Amino acid sequence: xxxxxxxxxxxxxxxxxxxxxxxxxxxxxxxxxxxxxxxxxxxxxxxxxxxxxxxxxxxxxxxxxxxxxxxxxxxxxxxxxxxxxxxxxxxxxxxxxxxxxxxxxxxxxxxxxxxxxxxxx
Numbered sequence: 001x002x003x004x005x006x007x008x009x010x011x012x013x014x015x016x017x018x019x020x021x022x023x024x025x026x027x028x029x030x031x032x033x034x035x036x037x038x039x040x041x042x043x044x045x046x047x048x049x050x051x052x053x054x055x056x057x058x059x060x061x062x063x064x065x066x067x068x069x070x071x072x073x074x075x076x077x078x079x080x081x082x083x084x085x086x087x088x089x090x091x092x093x094x095x096x097x098x099x100x101x102x103x104x105x106x107x108x109x110x111x112x113x114x115x116x117x118x119x120x121x
Contacts, residue, residue, distance in 0.1 A: 002073035004044060005037040007066065011056050026051045039075045 001009075012022055019037075023030040026048065035041040044052075049070050053063040079096070081089040102110075 001037065002039040002069075002075055004066070004069040004073035005039055007069050008033070008052065009037045011052075015056065022055065025055055039073075042074050042076070043070050044073075 012019070019030040019033050023033050026033075028048070032041065036044060046067075049067055053059070053066055058066060079092040081092050
């Protein structure tokens with residue numbers, strides 16, 4: 001599941017909207033929305049994000065959050081470690097190999113470590 005897909009499902013279920021109803025309103029297939037929710041499709045288009053925001057009446061911060069979630073929701077990520085250390089490349093490969101086995105608390109801890117890194121710039 002992707003962050004965008006999880007949020008879409010939460011919104012849809014909280015409002016009692018079925019996949020078929022939402023698909024009809026957005027002029028897409030229910031299969032496509034299901035694939036988005038389950039992380040089997042890549043990032044949605046900006047147009048679809050806008051449609052989702054309008055359908056659910058999301059404005060300001062909530063609409064921007066949906067756009068942010070879409071940006072970080074590509075289920076097949078490529079990490080370019082060219083020019084980085086051997087350790088960085090090994091870490092990227094290890095994460096790619098083992099991410100499916102990591103428990104939620106480990107993933108949360110890794111997020112916390114990365115959040116503590118000062119922004120580039």
